[in-house]
Amino acid sequence: MSPQLPLIYAELLVNIRQLSVIVAFQTSCPKDASVSLTADGKQFSLRQNGKISVLHLPGQVASIDIQQPLPGVKEFSWRLPLAGPQRVLHAGDAPTIEGPWSARTLTENSVFSCRNCGTVIVGKGAIKEWRDLPSENWAEMMDFWHCHKPADHKHDQVDTTIKSGSTGGLDLERSRGYGASTKFVAQDQVGFVDITSFLLTPKHLSGIKSPRYSEPSTDGHKPRLTELHCAGCNHAIGYNDEQAEGYKIWKWAMAESVGHFEQAETPCSMGRFFSSIISTLLAAVISSQGCSRIVVMPNISTVPSGVQELADHAAPSTTSPYPTTTCSMPSSSPHAIEPFSLSLWILSPSIRYSSNQTASPELSQNLQAEKTPKEGGAAMKVFWKAISLDEAGSMIEKPGVEEVALPMDAVIELQLNLRGSALLLPESGRKFQDWEVGLLDKYEGS
Ligand SMILES: [Zn+2]
Ligand SMILES: [Zn+2]
Structure with a gap:
C-alpha cells in the first residue's frame, strides 16, 4: 500500500450497533474526492486523484448514501448503522480465553524451532502428549510471576500439588517450602501448556545451551529462574523452573513448523505469534481480576x-x-x-x-x-x-x-x-x- 494513499480506518462499535469509518488525507481532501459503500454494505471506497481505495469493513453496514467529504479538510469520520437486526458476532463473545498453541491444537508431530534462527527445540515426536494447565491455574501461575506479593492474597493457605504417582505429603512439603500454592511438575514427554509458555522436561529437547549457574543459591527455600538460551543464536527462549522441575519455554520465542515434518530443518511455512499471546495473557488478567489497569x-x-x-x-x-x-x-x-x-x-x-x-x-x-x-x-x-x-x-x-x-x-x-x-x-x-x-x-x- 503506497504511503501516499489516504488512511482509511474502520472500527466496529458493537454496543451501539454502529461502525465508525475515518478517512485521513496526507494534506487535505482534494476537489475530486468522493466516497461510497458497496450495495452489500461490506466495503467502503474512496475515490480521489483518479485512484480508488477500497476497505473491507469489520462488519456489514446498511447500504445508505453517505455524506461526501469537503475539499480542503484533512480528516473525516462517519458513523454507519449496522445492517440487519441480528446480533453481530465478535471476539468478545468467545466464552473461553484461548490463545495460540493450546494443547488441543498440538500433536506429537508438532515441531517448534527458535523464532530467531530456526534451530529445532522441540523435534517431531519429542512430546507425546500436550495438556493445557487448567484455567484456574493461570491466575496462580501469574501470582507466581509477581515479584511483589499482593497484600490481600492468601494463597499460602491452600496448598495443592498435582503430580501423577506422587506421594502427596512429600510434594506438599516441597510446595510449602517455596510458599507457592499450586505446583505443576514437568513430566517426561508431556507438554504442559499455559497462555505464554510450555513446561517441558529437558530430556527430549534439543538446541538449548545447558543452563549455567553462576552462583550458589543463597537461600535453599527459593527456586531460581535461570535463563535458557538457544544453542544456535544465544537468544533467550525461556528459563529453568526449578520448582516445576522443568524448562519453561516462552511461546513467543518459538516458531511452529507447519507441514513437511520430515524436513523440519527447512520448514515450508512457520507460525509465530507475539501480539496475540500477550493479548490473551492480558485478557485473562482482565477477566479474572476485573481490572482495566495493568x-x-x-x-x-x-x-x-x-x-x-x-x-x-x-x-x-x-x-x-x-x-x-x-x-x-x-x-x-x-x-x-x-x-x-x-x-x-x-x-x-x-x-x-x-x-x-x-x-x-x-x-x-x-x-x-x-x-x-x-x-x-x-x-x-x-x-x-x-x-x-x-x-x-x-x-x-x-x-x-x-x-x-x-x-x-x-x-x-x-x-x-x-x-x-x-x-x-x-x-x-x-x-x-x-x-x-x-x-x-x-x-x-x-
Ligand atoms: Zn517488583
Ligand atoms: Zn536461535
Whole structure:
C-alpha cells in the first residue's frame, strides 16, 4: 500500500450497533474526492486523484448514501448503522480465553524451532502428549510471576500439588517450602501448556545451551529462574523452573513448523505469534481480576546492562515467598537499554477493526501470522505509556492495578508492537490525553 494513499480506518462499535469509518488525507481532501459503500454494505471506497481505495469493513453496514467529504479538510469520520437486526458476532463473545498453541491444537508431530534462527527445540515426536494447565491455574501461575506479593492474597493457605504417582505429603512439603500454592511438575514427554509458555522436561529437547549457574543459591527455600538460551543464536527462549522441575519455554520465542515434518530443518511455512499471546495473557488478567489497569514489569532481564538494577528491584524482602531471578549468561539481545515498565489502560479489550495501512515495517516478522484479514481483525485497544521501574513499583500498590511480569525482551517487543500498530490508526486516534494508543491483535482460532 503506497504511503501516499489516504488512511482509511474502520472500527466496529458493537454496543451501539454502529461502525465508525475515518478517512485521513496526507494534506487535505482534494476537489475530486468522493466516497461510497458497496450495495452489500461490506466495503467502503474512496475515490480521489483518479485512484480508488477500497476497505473491507469489520462488519456489514446498511447500504445508505453517505455524506461526501469537503475539499480542503484533512480528516473525516462517519458513523454507519449496522445492517440487519441480528446480533453481530465478535471476539468478545468467545466464552473461553484461548490463545495460540493450546494443547488441543498440538500433536506429537508438532515441531517448534527458535523464532530467531530456526534451530529445532522441540523435534517431531519429542512430546507425546500436550495438556493445557487448567484455567484456574493461570491466575496462580501469574501470582507466581509477581515479584511483589499482593497484600490481600492468601494463597499460602491452600496448598495443592498435582503430580501423577506422587506421594502427596512429600510434594506438599516441597510446595510449602517455596510458599507457592499450586505446583505443576514437568513430566517426561508431556507438554504442559499455559497462555505464554510450555513446561517441558529437558530430556527430549534439543538446541538449548545447558543452563549455567553462576552462583550458589543463597537461600535453599527459593527456586531460581535461570535463563535458557538457544544453542544456535544465544537468544533467550525461556528459563529453568526449578520448582516445576522443568524448562519453561516462552511461546513467543518459538516458531511452529507447519507441514513437511520430515524436513523440519527447512520448514515450508512457520507460525509465530507475539501480539496475540500477550493479548490473551492480558485478557485473562482482565477477566479474572476485573481490572482495566495493568503494569507490565520486567522480571528476568534479557538486557545485559540492566541485570544488576533488575536484580536490585526484584530482590525479595526476607519474608517474600517469591523467587529471585537471575540471568547467568550474557544475552545476545541488541537492546542495550535501561529496563522500564509499561503502564497499560485497557478499556476496549475486544474490538474489530480494519485499516488500509500496515503496521511498522520492523514488525513484519511478527505480523506474518497476525495479518489483518480482509473482513477485519480482532484486537485489543491499549492506552499505554513507558514508565520507570520506580513509578511502576508504587503504581502496583494501588487498588485496581494488576501486575504482569514478562522478560525485558518481551516488554521491549510489546512496546515496539504497540508503537508500530499506531500507524494503523488515524493521527487523531494515536493519543488519548497523555496516553499513547495502540492495538494488539487477538487470536481468533485456527
Ligand atoms: Zn517488583
Ligand atoms: Zn536461535
